[in-house]
Amino acid sequence: MTERPNAEPENLTQPQIMQPQAEIDASAREVNLDLQPAISARSLGADAWEAMRRSPLFWISASLIVIFVLMAIFPALFTNKDPYDCPLELAREAPSPDAWFGKDLLGCDVYARTIYGARASILVGVLTAFVTAVIGVGIGTAGGYVGRWVDTLLSRTADVFFAIPLLLGGILIMFTFPSTAETPYMVVVFKVVIAMAILGWPNIFRLMRSSVIQVNPLEYVQAARALGGSPWRVVTSHVVPNSMVPVIVVSTIDLGAYIATEATLSFLGIGLREPAISWGQAISDASGLGYIRAAPHMLIFPSVFLSLTVLAFIMMGEVVRDAMDPKLR
Amino acid sequence: MGKFIVRRILQMIPVLLGTTFLIYALVFLLPGDPTAGRCGDRPCSATYVAAFRAEYNLDKPFIVQYALYLSKLVQGDLGTNFYGNTVLHELAIRYPVTLKLALIAIVFEIVVGISAGVLAGIRKGKFADNLVTVSTLLLISIPVFVLGGVAQMIFGIKLGWFPVTATEGTWYQLLLPGIVLGSLSVAYTARLTRTNLVENLRADYVRTAKAKGLAPQRAIGIHTLRNSLIPVVTYIGASFGALMGGAIVTERIFNINGIGNFIYRSISQRDGVSVVGAVVVLVFVYLIVNLLVDILYGVLDPRISHD
Numbered sequence: 001m002t003e004r005p006n007a008e009p010e011n012l013t014q015p016q017i018m019q020p021q022a023e024i025d026a027s028a029r030e031v032n033l034d035l036q037p038a039i040s041a042r043s044l045g046a047d048a049w050e051a052m053r054r055s056p057l058f059w060i061s062a063s064l065i066v067i068f069v070l071m072a073i074f075p076a077l078f079t080n081k082d083p084y085d086c087p088l089e090l091a092r093e094a095p096s097p098d099a100w101f102g103k104d105l106l107g108c109d110v111y112a113r114t115i116y117g118a119r120a121s122i123l124v125g126v127l128t129a130f131v132t133a134v135i136g137v138g139i140g141t142a143g144g145y146v147g148r149w150v151d152t153l154l155s156r157t158a159d160v161f162f163a164i165p166l167l168l169g170g171i172l173i174m175f176t177f178p179s180t181a182e183t184p185y186m187v188v189v190f191k192v193v194i195a196m197a198i199l200g201w202p203n204i205f206r207l208m209r210s211s212v213i214q215v216n217p218l219e220y221v222q223a224a225r226a227l228g229g230s231p232w233r234v235v236t237s238h239v240v241p242n243s244m245v246p247v248i249v250v251s252t253i254d255l256g257a258y259i260a261t262e263a264t265l266s267f268l269g270i271g272l273r274e275p276a277i278s279w280g281q282a283i284s285d286a287s288g289l290g291y292i293r294a295a296p297h298m299l300i301f302p303s304v305f306l307s308l309t310v311l312a313f314i315m316m317g318e319v320v321r322d323a324m325d326p327k328l329r
Numbered sequence: 330m331g332k333f334i335v336r337r338i339l340q341m342i343p344v345l346l347g348t349t350f351l352i353y354a355l356v357f358l359l360p361g362d363p364t365a366g367r368c369g370d371r372p373c374s375a376t377y378v379a380a381f382r383a384e385y386n387l388d389k390p391f392i393v394q395y396a397l398y399l400s401k402l403v404q405g406d407l408g409t410n411f412y413g414n415t416v417l418h419e420l421a422i423r424y425p426v427t428l429k430l431a432l433i434a435i436v437f438e439i440v441v442g443i444s445a446g447v448l449a450g451i452r453k454g455k456f457a458d459n460l461v462t463v464s465t466l467l468l469i470s471i472p473v474f475v476l477g478g479v480a481q482m483i484f485g486i487k488l489g490w491f492p493v494t495a496t497e498g499t500w501y502q503l504l505l506p507g508i509v510l511g512s513l514s515v516a517y518t519a520r521l522t523r524t525n526l527v528e529n530l531r532a533d534y535v536r537t538a539k540a541k542g543l544a545p546q547r548a549i550g551i552h553t554l555r556n557s558l559i560p561v562v563t564y565i566g567a568s569f570g571a572l573m574g575g576a577i578v579t580e581r582i583f584n585i586n587g588i589g590n591f592i593y594r595s596i597s598q599r600d601g602v603s604v605v606g607a608v609v610v611l612v613f614v615y616l617i618v619n620l621l622v623d624i625l626y627g628v629l630d631p632r633i634s635h636d
Contacts, residue, residue, distance in 0.1 A: 160347030163616055165570030167577075168608050169355075175596065175604050176356050198355075260472040264578060267474045268596055280474075287478040287582060293486055303475040311470035318466070 048323040058319045064312035071115055072122035081112035083277055095297050113277050114301050120266075120278040121309055124192050125259040129251045131197040136204025137247060141240055143205070144212025145231075155209070158202035166261055169199040174270040185276050192262050192271055200254065204247055211243035218242075245324050252317035256310040263306055279306040334624055341620050346399075348612065353398055356605055384408075407606030410595070416606035420588055426498040427576055427587035433500075433507025434514070434572055438565065442515040443558070446522025450557075451549060453527050461523065465516035473575040477509045477582040494584040506583040510575045514568035521564050525557035532556075559630050566622030573611045 052058045071078055085108070103109060143154040173195035179188045215221060216239065224234050265271030266280030273281060279302040285291075286298035373381070382388055389397070407416035449461035468476075484505055485493035495502035529535065530553055538548040573589075580589035588607060595603035 156343065156347070159344050160351055163344055163348045163619075164351065164612055165574055165615055167574030168570070168611055168615075171574075171577075171592070171596070172352060172605065172608050173355055175601065178599070256470065263472055264474060264574070267578065268581075268593060270596055283475060283478065287474070293482075296482055299478050299482070303471075303479065307467075307471045307475060310472070311467065314470055315466065 048320075051323040052319055055319055055323070057315055058323075061312045061315040061319060064308060065316060068118055068122055068309050068312065071118040073119075075116045075119065078115045079109075079112045081109045083108060083112040083116040084275075085109070085112075110282075110298060110301050113282060114279070114305050116277045117279045117282060117302060118305065118309070120189065120272050120276060121259045121262060121306065123189055124196075124262040125255045125309075125313065127189070127193045128196045128200065128258040128262075129255040131193060132200040132204050132254070133247060133251045135197065135201040137208050137240065137244070139201070140205040140208025141212050141235060141243070144209040144243075145216065145235055145239060151209070154205070158205045161199060162202040162206075164199055166196065166199050166257075167264060170195050170261060170265055171268065171270065173198065174265055178270070179273060181274055188272055188276060192265060195265075196258055196261060200258070203254065204251065207246045207250055208243060211246055212239055215239055215242045249317050249321040249324065252320060253314050254317075256313035256317070259306070259313070260310050279303075330628075333627055337620065337624055337627070341616070345613075345616060348616065349399060349402065349609075350395060352605075352609055352612065353395055402609070407610065408602040410600050410603040410606075416603050419591060419603065420607060420610060423586060423588050423591055426503070426585055427580070427589060429498065429500065430503050430507050430510060430576060430579070430585065430587060431572060433503055434511030434575075435565070437508050437511040438514045438518050438568065441511075442518025443522050443561065445515075445519040446561075447526060447549075447554065449519065449523040450526030450530070453523075458523070461519055465519050468512055468516040471512075473509065473513060474578040474582065476512055477506070477579050480505060480509050481582060496584055496586065498585060498587070503585065506579045506585060509582075510572060510579045513571060513575065514565070517564060517568065518561060521561050522557060525560055526553060529553045529557045559626065562629060563622060563626055566619045569618045570615045573615060 139154055139158075143151040170192075174191065177191055177195075179191065221234060221238050224238050229238075262271055263278070263280030263283070266273070266278045267284040269281075269284065271280055272278040282302040283299060283306070286295070286302070291298060405417050407420075409415050410419065445461050445465075449458040452458050471479075481493060484490045491505040492502045495506055526549075530549070532553075535548055535553050538552045539545070543552075576587065576589035577592050578589070579585070580587050581593040584590070588611070592604060592607045594600075595607070
């Protein structure tokens with residue numbers, strides 16, 4: 001009884017309706033086994049892993065994600081050039097063996113800048129997905145578990161935040177709290193993260209609330225409560241772990257969307273700006289009409305990297321969803 | 330039915346109030362100087378700050394501030410920008426072009442999205458299905474501003490099929506930008522149509538329709554499609570938000586003289602009154618479109634309770 005079965009990480013990836021816990025009495029176990037004929041002895045988490053392992057899309061997106069995360073943490077692994085070394089006389093030079101992706105407006109190496117630009121996108125995407133998940137799960141659990149007027153109040157509040165489109169709200173917030181060239185890198189990153197998290201949490205809130213409402217009446221939750229578990233313990237070790245799957249899937253997909261939104265804000269000139277390096281800003285610099293004609297390489301390479309990163313996260317989310325959703329199998 | 334519509338409109342009021350309050354709080358109430366960034370990269374002069382505080386009643390109690398702001402908003406007073414023009418006037422001369430652009434995008438979204446979704450749905454697992462699934466995934470991953478730049482480069486400059494910019498805003502000039510703008514939503518529309526169609530094709534009523542001898546076109550076209558499109562209608566309303574954000578980017582890339590480009594230029598000139606005023610209007614348009622879609626949803630789906 002004192003052990004915490006749900007502390008194992010694999011339980012986090014189990015779908016909403018789970019096999020009974022060890023601490024549930026035998027009758028509850030029987031009921032659940034009747035509902036699930038014994039096709040396989042594997043847990044649903046292991047089952048999902050089996051399904052994912054066979055999917056080529058899983059391996060493609062996983063390797064892309066690993067590459068981009070490595071690029072974000074150790075850019076020097078991928079290039080030995082300095083992204084701030086910009087000889088102006090080489091401005092807009094086409095790709096050559098010396099500079100694979102060519103040079104940008106100021107003569108900086110496009111390849112080096114593209115590699116170093118991964119950090120901003122990955123950082124903003126991961127942090128925003130994390131912050132929205134924490135807020136959404138916290139408030140969603142409160143609403144779904146407590147119910148009554150607390151739920152009504154939280155749901156109506158979420159409706160208000162949900163009603164403002166991400167990019168429009170992002171523009172308002174980023175415009176109200178402008179950054180200058182002297183603003184430290186991490187402060188700008190946090191601003192973008194908070195701007196998107198303020199508008200993004202209702203998405204996770206709605207998901208979490210409805211899955212908590214689904215899990216709440218299940219036998220093992222009732223049993224834990226009947227055995228005298230405190231509300232905190234019932235919530236943290238039964239309700240939350242078993243409601244997390246949709247949140248994990250949607251957070252992964254949203255991560256891609258946040259990266260795209262950050263790039264759009266930087267493109268509009270109110271996200272990250274010099275001296276920070278970001279793909280959105282690089283694309284913005286490159287997409288002046290004359291430059292598209294004269295130096296398309298400045299546009300293509302950061303665009304491809306940005307799109308591949310967004311693709312990797314969206315694809316990963318979809319693979320996980322397909323593996324977790326038995327209806328689609 | 331009338332009761333249902335009235336109830337939906339009444340339910341909208343708290344959301345509208347909440348949204349305006351949220352916007353107001355984001356712009357004026359959070360810690361920080363509300364005049365920061367309104368005077369270019371320099372701090373504002375004391376005179377401007379004083380005038381600004383007086384205009385937005387920042388010295389009055391907080392509820393009064395909000396009420397006064399709201400009453401101005403209701404009267405269409407969005408403030409006056411750097412050039413001495415009211416924001417409302419600036420928006421009024423620009424909205425027809427943006428409306429045209431949005432119309433092209435939505436028509437493209439509906440026609441192409443639904444056809445692709447139906448094609449994929451009725452051939453589940455076949456080549457057409459895989460093609461649609463993979464190409465929509467790619468389309469979703471490419472941000473609008475990347476797609477815009479690349480489309481301009483390929484179709485405008487290299488192939489010369491479309492005008493490179495759309496300065497005059499004729500239908501033909503707006504065609505390429507409209508397609509670019511609608512491309513993200515087209516992918517979601519196609520996927521949603523496909524999922525719903527696949528799910529409904531398994532439903533009992535479709536089997537009944539086929540069993541009683543209906544031609545497959547009729548069973549799919551009339552019975553299944555009609556039911557599958559209900560969630561798609563809702564999505565198209567929700568996609569309007571992404572569409573308006575995308576319009577800012579698309580209009581900048583193709584140099585279209587609409588509301589989006591106005592917002593973009595105001596951002597680069599750090600013209601706060603214009604940015605906030607115009608974005609607030611877009612949020613309102615979004616809310617109203619969604620209210621209309623919500624009502625339409627009730628009309629389309631009789632299972633939704635009208636009490």
